[in-house]
Amino acid sequence: DSGVTQTPKHLITATGQRVTLRCSPRSGDLSVYWYQQSLDQGLQFLIQYYNGEERAKGNILERFSAQQFPDLHSELNLSSLELGDSALYFCASSVEAGGLATDTQYFGPGTRLTVL
Amino acid sequence: DQQVKQNSPSLSVQEGRISILNCDYTNSMFDYFLWYKKYPAEGPTFLISISSIKDKNEDGRFTVFLNKSAKHLSLHIVPSQPGDSAVYFCAASPAGNSKLTFGKGITLSVRP
Numbered sequence: 296d297s298g299v300t301q302t303p304k305h306l307i308t309a310t311g312q313r314v315t316l317r318c319s320p321r322s323g324d325l326s327v328y329w330y331q332q333s334l335d336q337g338l339q340f341l342i343q344y345y346n347g348e349e350r351a352k353g354n355i356l357e358r359f360s361a362q363q364f365p366d367l368h369s370e371l372n373l374s375s376l377e378l379g380d381s382a383l384y385f386c387a388s389s390v391e392a393g394g395l396a397t398d399t400q401y402f403g404p405g406t407r408l409t410v411l
Numbered sequence: 412d413q414q415v416k417q418n419s420p421s422l423s424v425q426e427g428r429i430s431i432l433n434c435d436y437t438n439s440m441f442d443y444f445l446w447y448k449k450y451p452a453e454g455p456t457f458l459i460s461i462s463s464i465k466d467k468n469e470d471g472r473f474t475v476f477l478n479k480s481a482k483h484l485s486l487h488i489v490p491s492q493p494g495d496s497a498v499y500f501c502a503a504s505p506a507g508n509s510k511l512t513f514g515k516g517i518t519l520s521v522r523p
């Protein structure tokens with residue numbers, strides 16, 4: 296158990312809908328990262344938050360957005376869903392902002408999103 | 412453009428023997444390299460890392476080797492155990508940057 300929790304575990308929805316994925320980081324971790332893993336891809340970095348502020352952006356679509364709340368939990372919002380958005384979405388957390396490359400990221404169990 | 416490549420999708424090894432998992436990268440800005448292990452229905456678990464100032468890092472049965480000139484790293488598991496059967500991801504990040512770029516992973520099967 297990494298200490299990172301994600302809810303829900305599974306989510307099935309229809310095209311055009313909007314969903315929210317939730318992540319609680321490990322106790323004491325200030326950074327939260329979101330990744331997407333599609334069937335034929337490795338993990339793709341989406342976005343990072345540190346202590347409530349966006350710190351880095353990766354291959355995140357404009358239809359997707361995220362935020363980190365004062366209690367440090369984070370939500371990833373996916374809207375106007377398409378079939379191709381079906382994937383595993385992982386959240387990870389680490390202690391620091393990422394200024395140190397040695398900052399290890401700890402991953403949650405993921406949310407499996409299926410868009411029908 | 413895949414900057415971190417794990418060209419072999421799978422590897423099967425006999426229990427007790429050595430497992431060698433390979434990873435190549437193209438981005439010369441990568442400064443820090445990690446291996447993660449992933450079991451089904453779980454998130455990736457950090458295994459071992461290496462900084463570009465080193466060429467080897469060892470932790471128990473796991474050793475990571477880095478060849479910067481070849482832009483190649485490998486993970487050695489000795490001796491391999493059935494519990495090591497999982498998907499292994501290679502990841503890399505530039506200096507001072509937490510953004511990890513992952514390979515597609517390699518499925519290791521250790522036969523009893």
